[in-house]
Amino acid sequence: xxxxxxxxxxxxxxxxxxxxxxxxxxxxxxxxxxxxxxxxxxxxxxxxxxxxxxxxxxxxxxxxxxxxxxxxxxxxxxxxxxxxxxxxxxxxxxxxxxxxxxxxxxxxxxxxxxxxxxxxxxxxxxxxxxxxxxxxxxxxxxxxxxxxxxxxxxxxxxxxxxxxxxxxxxxxxxxxxxxxxxxxxxxxxxxxxxxxxx
Numbered sequence: 001x002x003x004x005x006x007x008x009x010x011x012x013x014x015x016x017x018x019x020x021x022x023x024x025x026x027x028x029x030x031x032x033x034x035x036x037x038x039x040x041x042x043x044x045x046x047x048x049x050x051x052x053x054x055x056x057x058x059x060x061x062x063x064x065x066x067x068x069x070x071x072x073x074x075x076x077x078x079x080x081x082x083x084x085x086x087x088x089x090x091x092x093x094x095x096x097x098x099x100x101x102x103x104x105x106x107x108x109x110x111x112x113x114x115x116x117x118x119x120x121x122x123x124x125x126x127x128x129x130x131x132x133x134x135x136x137x138x139x140x141x142x143x144x145x146x147x148x149x150x151x152x153x154x155x156x157x158x159x160x161x162x163x164x165x166x167x168x169x170x171x172x173x174x175x176x177x178x179x180x181x182x183x184x185x186x187x188x189x190x191x192x193x194x195x196x197x198x
Contacts (some may be wrong), residue, residue, distance in 0.1 A: 022160025
């Protein structure tokens with residue numbers, strides 16, 4: 001990523017705009033969750049109901065502790081599967097006033113296995129990111145597809161080549177047992193066994 005590309009992404013995010021980024025799974029639409037209005041723009045672009053919460057991507061696994069209450073089950077899963085295609089929904093840490101839509105008491109977190117994206121995240125801090133597609137349609141796999149589908153609605157696009165991974169598996173650890181919200185690249189049965197512990 002060149003200095004000019006990084007600068008354009010930082011400027012767009014700081015203005016509350018939507019950018020597109022490559023992940024280890026598919027392309028994503030990203031906003032700064034600390035700024036008002038960004039999430040609304042993402043939901044409008046995706047034509048997505050606002051009761052769905054935007055997940056947050058972080059640069060390093062240790063960042064989880066700043067944003068969520070890390071249960072023992074979460075720590076077991078993070079140590080084994082992060083960075084990687086696993087999104088954990090956890091109780092949100094008090095004082096984390098991110099605008100993500102959905103339930104403000106929880107937060108969905110993932111540390112992606114894309115070195116390019118993690119480089120950006122180390123500069124910008126956590127970003128709200130969701131797959132680059134309209135709600136109910138297949139995710140997009142290239143920067144050109146993102147530009148074609150969303151046009152000027154996406155202010156900057158970081159081209160990381162083709163992203164052909166499966167979407168992340170999303171599990172909730174807000175109750176006594178792990179709950180599968182979306183099965184993706186990782187098997188929920190395997191994750192639930194790890195979460196349950198020895």
